[in-house]
Structures are given as structure tokens and as C-alpha cells.
Amino acid sequence: MKKYLSLFFTSMLILSLFLAGCGNTVKEKGKTEKTQVSKTNQEARFLFTANEGGSISKINLNEQKVISTFKFDGAVHNIQVSPNGKVAAATVIPEMMNGHDDSMDMAGKAIFFDPIKDKIMKEVKVGNHPAHIVFTENGRYILVTNNEDNTVSVIDAKNYAIVKTIPTGKGPHGFRISKDSQFAYVANMGEDTVSVLNLQTLMEDKKIKVGETPVTTGITTDGKTLVVTLNKENALAIVDLASGKVDKVKVGNGPAQVYIGPGDQFAYVANQGTEDAPSHSLTKVDLKSKQVAATIETGKGSHGVVTSPDNKFTYVTNMFENTVNVIDNSQNKVIKTINVGKTPNGISIMP
Template sequence: MKKYLALFLTSILIFSLFLVGCGNKTNKGNGKTEVSKSNQGDRYLFTANEGGSISKISLNEQKVLSNFKFDGAVHNIQVSPDGKVVAATVVPEMMHGHDKSMDMKGKAIFFDPYKDKMIKEVEVGNHPAHIVFTENGKYVLVTNNEDNTVSVIDAKNYAMVKTIPTGKGPHGLRISKDSQFAYVANMGEDTVSVLNLQILKEEKKIKVGETPVTTGITTDGKTLVVTLNKENALAIVNLASGKVDKVKVGNGPAQVYIGTGDQFAYVANQGTEDAPSHSITKVDLKSLQVVATIETGKGSHGVVTSPDNKFTYATNMFDDTLNVIDNSQNKVIKTINVGKTPNGISIMP
């Protein structure tokens, strides 16, 4: 873990990722997974755990149903728009041990969330970070942090379509609702790469501030939000005018998620392992004001809201938990133990 942390801090400035052990009840993530006995009518939430697993959580029962083990660090996870496929990025074991003599590419893995069955593994670039489906179901995009590229995968047959150069240290990304543009946070510089998905090319870069980690885009495609890890701020960009406003949040912000209706952005404040943050900052995107600071577990990293906006879910990297937050009360109502060092998070639509 410490070797991984040291290299990550060197290669992409100050942001902390930690790779350790693994989870509870497990199924192997090698194509030999067992079929879950869970209710087929249930909906699920998934966490990507840097310790080498994916946790599958029942939203009905609010408990972990299973943990799937992988050889490597599972960094980010996303459910497809139709809810039928779950995709995740995996950094191989030798790679996150950082033996540079072994040039091991990362993987994007795809599996069936109901049958708990592996569909496909796709080799991508070095140190894959985030993975996102386009809303139209055409592509899956993966940021390759150490290669300064984005891999474009066909979402139907899982073939590699193209590799697009970006800025330095691409990390979190989101795609516009119309599937026309991807917005990639470049952690190694102060920019967001705007990728035109019609021509599969970087169209421009937007300067946003120090150490951008992840992005979010409103449904109308007019407002971009970006967490600025080094500035402890959320950048809010008017894409028409280019104006950038900044709202102070907690220490070391990691992921951001815009809730249904585009009213609020929820920022997970991670901090560092030595000085972990433990909050979610709720920002009103119209008034550009913080409306709530919600106490969480240690090192909040991943964040997502339920489609009905009733709940927010946040992963806590340094205590291996998931918080369930009631959005009407702006408070944690349940804490669930998940796999080791939970990072990314995604919910069924």
C-alpha cells in the first residue's frame, strides 16, 4: 500500500490512493463466480475496493450480499444506463506493486450484476482510473492515468475502438447526457480535457484550478463541476461563458456527484490517511453556496445519490465502510461494512 501511495503521490501530485487487503464473503472474479441467491427484483449498489474486491449491496436490505475478489486494486465502478452490466477498472497486482520492469496493462472488467457472472475482460492502458458508459449505450470510456490517454471501448462487443490522448494524469470523468462530450479531470495539471465523442478526439482543455480529480456535468450540458483537491474547492464552470466560480468545501475533495434535478452537487472530502477528512459537502449549484456539511466516516471518497434523490451513499476509504445519508435530514442514517479501502461507487438506475 505504501509503495503504491508513494508513486501515486509522485506521479499525480498530492492525491492519495491506498491499496490493501480484501473483503468478507467472496466469489472469485475470474469468470468462475457463483450465481447469487439474491432477489432478482432487488436493486444494487456497488463499491470498488482498492483492497482487491467489489462489494455488492442490496438497496432493499441495505446490506452486503457478496464480495467478488480480484488480483489487483479495483479503483472505479459503473453500472450501465440500462442496469444490465457493471464495469470496473482493475490495476494488476504487479502494477500496483510498481515494478516498472513489468509493463502490465490495466483491465476493464464487465459482469452481469444479477447472475454474478463475468462477461468480458478488456486490456486498457497503464493505471486505469475511472470508467463510464455513454448514455446512448455506444461506448465505454476508461481513463489511463499513467499513459495520459482515454480508452474507448465498444459497449456492445467490448472491442477496443480508439485511444484518445488527453492532458497529464487523467482521472475522473463524466459524459454529457446527450453522449456528445466527455469531461476528463487531468490530475497532473490544472485542466479538464473536453473529448468530442462524435470524432473521438480531444477538442479543447479548460483551465479549472489545482489538482482536478473528478468531474460532473448537469443534464442540460451547461454546467461543469470539478473537485480541486489541492485548493479544497469545487470549481463550477459555465460552459457557455467560460466563467469559473469556486466554492470552498472540505479538505482533500475527491469525487463529486450531481443529484437528479441538477440542484445540488455532493462532494466527498477524503483528506489524507494521516489527516483524513470525514464529510460530504452539499453545494447548491444555483446560489453557489454550501447548504450542508454532513459528517461521515474517515476518508470519504466515492459518492452517488439515489435516482429519487432521497439518499446519498458515500464510501469511506480509511474505515472500510459505506454511509447511507438521508437527504432530507442531511445526516447519516446507516453505516455498512464493505470491502477493504472502498473507492468508487455506482448505483443501479
């Protein structure tokens, strides 16, 4: 498992988690790949996966197949589409040099591209081992967690300049930003906390103790409830931000990402497990009752998860099968499996 996931761990952790168009060409350090794109490119909704094998897969959801592949020198860990759907961004970590993990001391980058035209717009150097990347809803900032540096890079969404680097807890990894763009909630994998970042002051307000090996967070649209996957505890922490009370719901083995669906009724937890003992399930948690509503069979090593804006489907990356599962939320079962790039990790859908 370490060969897939060790890029995103601090040395203190015991467990490891962790793109043209028709006639268009995407280049990265001399590498070139052309892919024919569907004629419905302008109308379709797209899904993107970040593949640690060095690529991004673009899926046309009308056709339910990969139509473009973006190639990179390095591991692509996370990907997000902006709230207005006009920009997509991914984190890329330099590839290993001469068989050694020299990337440990090499800064990573954030790649910004046009998700319709498949054109790279900008590359921004960030910190060591960038993990997740998220846009604020108000269109002001893009944030990147730097796992090895224990920091978050704050990028101006208009000119792509880094405006601030905010210290966090140890091993910052997955995070979400409140709907009002006021706070970012960063899971610190190297300790048992979530850093609450104030996006007005661009400082850490406080840390919330949640449990062992927090990997990713989610926040309800009203900003009142925080959810956090606890990898080592095989649980989802549900935090009442007003009272500070933490409830824990048992999920599958080695939970990775969590995504709160439209309406804030359910949180969807992808259970990854390990390479030797991969999990193959998605846990659907009712946030009101704090109970498991369904356990859905998936592929091996489920990691990234996102729901469609209409809440009809959930999409899950399976790291150890190089696939994405399409889940019908009304049936709570997989209805389609799509082959993507090597070791798919993060996932994002156009709004």
C-alpha cells in the same frame, strides 16, 4: 496514504488520491469465492463499491448489506453500472509483484459483468493505471481513463473492442459524460485542466483551466454547467461552459469525487483528506446559489459518492474505515453504515 492511493497518481503529483449468485462462482486467476444471494435478487436494487484491496462489494439496498463479493488480483479502483442496468464495469490494476510496484509498467483492464447474475462477461486490456470507467447514455461507448499513459480508451459497448485511444492532459482521472453522449469531461490530475473529448470525432476538442489538482468532474443534464473537485485547493469549481467563467466554492479538505444529484440542484462532494489527517465529511453544494447548503459528518476518508435515482439517499465510501455511509438527503445526516471490502473507492448504483 500512499499505499492506498499511489496507483493513480503521476509522479508529478504532490497529493495521492485515489463482486456470486446462489450457487454461482466468480473466478479470477485461480481465486474463487461463493456467496449466498438474497431471494429478492431479481427485484432488488444494488449498490456496488470498487475496493482497492482487490474486490467489489455488491450491496442489496432492500437489506442494506453486502450479499456478494467479487475477488480480483489487483486493485479495483472505479465501478459503473450501465444506464440500462444490464452491465457493470470496473477498472482493475495488476497487483504488485515481489513487493515492487511493477504494475507501473503493466497494462490494466476493464472488467464487465452481469450485475444481476454475477457473471463476468468480458475482460478488456486497456492502458496503464486505468482509473475511472463510464458508459455513454446512448449505449454506444464505454470510456476508461489511463492515468499513467495520459490517454482515454474508447470501447465499443456492443463487442467490447477498443475503437480509439484519445490523448488527454497529464494524469487523466475522474470524468463524466454529457447526457446527450456528445462530450466527456476528463479531470487531468497532473495539471490544472479538464480535457473536453468530442465523442463524435473521438478527439480532444480543448482543455479548460480549472484549478490545482482536479480529481473528478460532473456535468448537469442540460450540459451547461461543469463541476470539478480541486483537491489541492479544497474547493469545487463550477464552470459555466458557455462563458467559460469559473466560480469556486470552498468544501472540506482533500475533496475527491463529486456527484450531481437528480434535478441538478445539488452537487455532493466527498472530502477524503489524507491517511494521516483524514477528512470525514460530505459537502452539499447548491449549484444555483454557489453556496454550501450542508456539511454532513461521514466516516474517515470519504472518497466515492452517488445519489439514489429518487434523490432520497446519498451513498459515500469511506476509504480508511472500509464502510459505506447511507445519508438521508432530507435530514442531511448518516442513517446507516455498511461494512464493505478493504479500501472502498469508487461507487455506483443500479438505475
